[in-house]
Amino acid sequence: MPMSHRLTLTQYLIEQRRRFPGASGDFNALILDVALACKAIARAVAFGELGATATPNGAVAALNGLADAGGQTNVQGETQKPLDVISNQVFIKLNEWGGHCAGMVSEELDEPFQIPAPFPRGKYLLAFDPLDGSSNIDVNVSVGSIFSVLRAPQEVVDSGRDITEADFLQPGTKQLAAGYAIYGPTTMLVLTVGAGVAGFTLDPSLGEFMLTHPRIQVPADTHEFAINASNSRFWEQPVKRYVDECLAGKTGPRGKDFNMRWIASMVAEAHRILMRGGVFMYPRDTKDAAKHGRLRLLYEANPIGFIMEQAGGRASTGRQNVLGVQPSSIHQRIGLVFGSRNEVERIERYHAEPAKSERESPLFAPRSLFRD
Numbered sequence: 001m002p003m004s005h006r007l008t009l010t011q012y013l014i015e016q017r018r019r020f021p022g023a024s025g026d027f028n029a030l031i032l033d034v035a036l037a038c039k040a041i042a043r044a045v046a047f048g049e050l051g052a053t054a055t056p057n058g059a060v061a062a063l064n065g066l067a068d069a070g071g072q073t074n075v076q077g078e079t080q081k082p083l084d085v086i087s088n089q090v091f092i093k094l095n096e097w098g099g100h101c102a103g104m105v106s107e108e109l110d111e112p113f114q115i116p117a118p119f120p121r122g123k124y125l126l127a128f129d130p131l132d133g134s135s136n137i138d139v140n141v142s143v144g145s146i147f148s149v150l151r152a153p154q155e156v157v158d159s160g161r162d163i164t165e166a167d168f169l170q171p172g173t174k175q176l177a178a179g180y181a182i183y184g185p186t187t188m189l190v191l192t193v194g195a196g197v198a199g200f201t202l203d204p205s206l207g208e209f210m211l212t213h214p215r216i217q218v219p220a221d222t223h224e225f226a227i228n229a230s231n232s233r234f235w236e237q238p239v240k241r242y243v244d245e246c247l248a249g250k251t252g253p254r255g256k257d258f259n260m261r262w263i264a265s266m267v268a269e270a271h272r273i274l275m276r277g278g279v280f281m282y283p284r285d286t287k288d289a290a291k292h293g294r295l296r297l298l299y300e301a302n303p304i305g306f307i308m309e310q311a312g313g314r315a316s317t318g319r320q321n322v323l324g325v326q327p328s329s330i331h332q333r334i335g336l337v338f339g340s341r342n343e344v345e346r347i348e349r350y351h352a353e354p355a356k357s358e359r360e361s362p363l364f365a366p367r368s369l370f371r372d
């Protein structure tokens with residue numbers, strides 16, 4: 001297709017905005033600031049060990065000042081890599097000044113980030129994981145950035161007061177937009193503004209995200225699943241059952257063979273699933289009683305869940321649609337299953353059904369109380 005037929009991200013956003021005649025343009029400007037941050041991070045990632053030395057606007061300073069950053073531990077107890085810190089700075093620098101954000105939450109910051117004076121405060125809340133899967137940086141495997149946009153409570157906008165953690169504790173159904181950038185062989189931005197999912201490929205010669213995947217749909221069925229099998233002894237029974245049935249392949253109850261994948265980079269797994277189907281599981285397990293899962297609700301599970309749902313897939317805790325969960329803290333972790341709808345629904349069914357040991361108990365015998 002000739003290039004003139006492809007929309008840029010800006011043109012796509014303008015078209016989307018026509019659905020809302022009263023829109024001021026702030027929302028589009030926010031998404032474009034996020035996209036610019038992603039381009040700057042893509043560049044930093046692409047330089048690898050060589051280290052990037054220049055990115056747009058304030059990010060130049062952030063990158064130069066932070067070339068030796070990292071090594072500290074973030075609020076999640078994970079060691080920050082230099083690129084984690086740099087990516088966080090890039091996101092903040094490019095989103096603090098425009099007057100669109102009322103505040104931000106980042107995986108890398110303990111507390112919500114307050115928009116500093118003299119910048120004006122806007123009506124949106126931005127939650128992000130600036131560099132997801134960053135352990136893959138050292139081995140040159142795809143990583144990404146994930147973001148979620150919420151509306152700030154009206155009272156915050158009217159008063160201009162500092163934002164609090166409570167302002168961000170909105171279920172995923174309240175998201176206005178969500179997306180991720182994947183830094184792989186090509187850099188792509190995958191975005192939903194609540195009207196389907198669109199994928200944009202970065203044209204490095206133009207520095208523009210071009211619309212290359214206008215209506216991404218997750219196939220409803222799959223024969224591919226992704227899970228960190230080293231945790232199998234900690235899985236709950238419904239997850240064990242699902243995986244056992246997949247592994248049993250043609251000779252088991254599923255009657256077909258499955259492939260297994262594990263990249264350890266959720267953005268890369270989500271992208272594969274959006275392109276060709278599949279199911280991803282990082283379920284609640286018993287590994288650490290203090291953690292109800294591995295992935296973070298506000299800036300990992302919710303945005304990926306919104307994208308999956310908008311692409312015809314599903315995202316769940318195993319027990320309920322993840323987008324319906326009322327968050328209790330900004331860095332809350334949660335069990336997450338997402339991807340091809342029929343598989344996610346099957347896993348939910350297994351969670352809802354009684355365990356095999358219970359199914360075999362006398363209460364489930366023919367003509368007994370729980371027999372269906």
Ligand code: F6P
Nearest residue numbers: 132133134228264265266267295
């Ligand atoms: O942010 C969490 C994350 O890096 C995801 O991108 C990835 O799916 C997961 O952790 C990998 O976890 P593990 O180290 O258990 O494989």
